[in-house]
Amino acid sequence: MSTVAPQQDSTRPLIRIQRVRKAFGDNLVLRDVSLDVMAGEVVVIAGRSGSGKSTLLRCINHLETIDAGAIYAGDEMVGYRHSGGRLVPLKENEVARQRRDLGMVFQSFNLFPHLSVLENIVVAPINVRGESRATAEAYARELLNKVGLPEKADAYPRMLSGGQQQRVAIARALAIRPRALLFDEPTSALDPEMISEVLDVMVDLSKQGMTMIVVTHEMGFARAAANRVILMHEGVMVENAPPEQFFTAPAHDATKQFLSKILK
Template sequence: MTTVVKAINVHKKFNGQEVLKGVDLEVSDGEVLCILGPSGGGKSTLLRCLNHLETLDDGVVWIDGSIIGYELRDGVLRELPPRKVRQQQREIGMVFQHFNLFPHMTALQNVIEGPMTVRKESRASVTARATELLTAVGLGDRGGAYPSQLSGGQKQRVAIARSLAMNPKVMLFDEPTSALDPELVGEVLDVMRKLAASGTTMIVVTHEIAFARDVADRVAIMVDGTIREIGPPSEVLANPQDPRVRSFLTRVLN
């Protein structure tokens, strides 16, 4: 299968503390990878390095064959100017914990803003696609609503539709249900299940073990800035080999 995401020896420090300690990762076209692990293990930082929201201290990331955030000149990786980085980031969908919708725009306006402003697509074509996307996430009748009129689960579903409107090569989800009330989690996970079934390439940082078990092609467990185990959920979740992984899963599964 075609590799869409590849990370080699990714390191990242904050204030002298090493958060990522040489992470290697490959994700294939259409694959769903769920990243689990204790808080502070580097999961969200890894996502932010994949789309260059954080610069790397060492290592390299490719998405769809392109080095993200850097170019190779004379055998040396040099950081790209911000304009070129933004062009690359258009191809990478990102769904955050806290939605980040524009409060002064309706749900429909939030979804069409990126393709119109960044890709210079026509309002008519973008509006048609945005309406289809809102319908797909169960909000076909809420396009005229403002974020203040939506529940947390509805806001997150608008955020997913907004990312999909850019036709990304890969979708990154950073704990997309952690800010939601428990009764709203299911509606967001249902949308993500449909995305997975449609063949969307997804990397999902989550604490939702049941979702990872049911939907992921592979699960990665991150502890202390490294991926300790990676493989099918049936193997990693049921029979972990690493002691730190066993300790983590014992706590969250019992």
């Protein structure tokens, strides 16, 4: 079995973000943000704290609501439907169904502490996808091998390092067979020596053709795996370029300032 989602229509975006706006009170966090992500692309989103990058990622998976615009996964609007020129929220069970196609990996792992590694991975396929336990466990063991942890199936999260927990979290996100993976600063909570083991798994996934949107400050990963690198600045995408252009010939002053600080 493959860990990568089935082939998509390569001529149409897998994820479409159209003029999305999001505010928290008087703070406008996203300002008419638009982005198309094709199947198989790896898009890295960078930016200073408070620039809107994590909020945008959470809006894609409808963990945050939007105030205007639209987000599509394939042909389906995420979280809403249009009615009379207005956005009408979908019911929670409809949103849950949509989230099956958009796996999410958080910076804080979010593993269930009372469940073994294997149980953490199979719980969603069994309860959300309706897979048999035998099918879910077989795929979970394949995924543990993929992330380099085949011997940890019966361990509990407290017995694992941070890097190992994050690799289990990636396996758990893959277990629902998503069309795309969303990573929200997946290495920011890790000790430096554990970062590479997580990034190596992510680079491997990119080589297999997994569609990925990654919020990160790890510019080495962006150089190695990204098709495009985006800089968010004050709620706006000010740079959207291939890595070679992003790092050597950025168009916006905010990008130059960001790179001057982060690449020191």
